Amino acid sequence: MPKSQPSVAIIMGSQSDWDTMRHASETLKGLGIDHVSRIISAHRTPKRLYDFAAAAKSKGFKVIIAAAGGAAHLPGMTASMTLLPVLGVPIESQSLKGMDSLLSIAQMPGGVPVGTLAIGKSGAINAALLAAAILALGDRKVAGALDRFRAAQTAAVADAPKDS
Numbered sequence: 001m002p003k004s005q006p007s008v009a010i011i012m013g014s015q016s017d018w019d020t021m022r023h024a025s026e027t028l029k030g031l032g033i034d035h036v037s038r039i040i041s042a043h044r045t046p047k048r049l050y051d052f053a054a055a056a057k058s059k060g061f062k063v064i065i066a067a068a069g070g071a072a073h074l075p076g077m078t079a080s081m082t083l084l085p086v087l088g089v090p091i092e093s094q095s096l097k098g099m100d101s102l103l104s105i106a107q108m109p110g111g112v113p114v115g116t117l118a119i120g121k122s123g124a125i126n127a128a129l130l131a132a133a134i135l136a137l138g139d140r141k142v143a144g145a146l147d148r149f150r151a152a153q154t155a156a157v158a159d160a161p162k163d164s
């Protein structure tokens, strides 16, 4: 049977973002959601960005997770070229601890939305979970996986703290 078209694309500005974004990929994998991960830089590979964003919807992607650090233009530029939901993950930069990334991604002009998550690993995980929640609206399998994820998360929380 042919493999189905991945519904989520994870794009990131640099190889150096993968340490953070692998958490998005692992979360999607745990939920059984097919996805691809690609390096696309708004500044270093602008043509690759244009080609990806312009074709993303027709290729069958339903949600894009875009991560970048510093002058983090990748999520916003991607959103400007597609009607797909774009979820932005601010990478924790060395110089400003990701505040630069966060503000670059969050402060979009009205009319071109990017759903901005937390800085770093939490943002990467939550971007995957939010992508799953979007897909779950029209996909019972994903909805079931998300339900099980939440139940397992709740079950893993102890009633009382232990000494370590």
Ligand code: RP5
Residues within 6 Å of the ligand: 012, 013, 014, 015, 016, 017, 041, 067, 068, 069, 070, 091
């Ligand atoms: C951004 O610049 C990337 O998203 C990355 O977070 C940051 C630094 O990139 P490298 O210099 O490590 O390639 O475009």
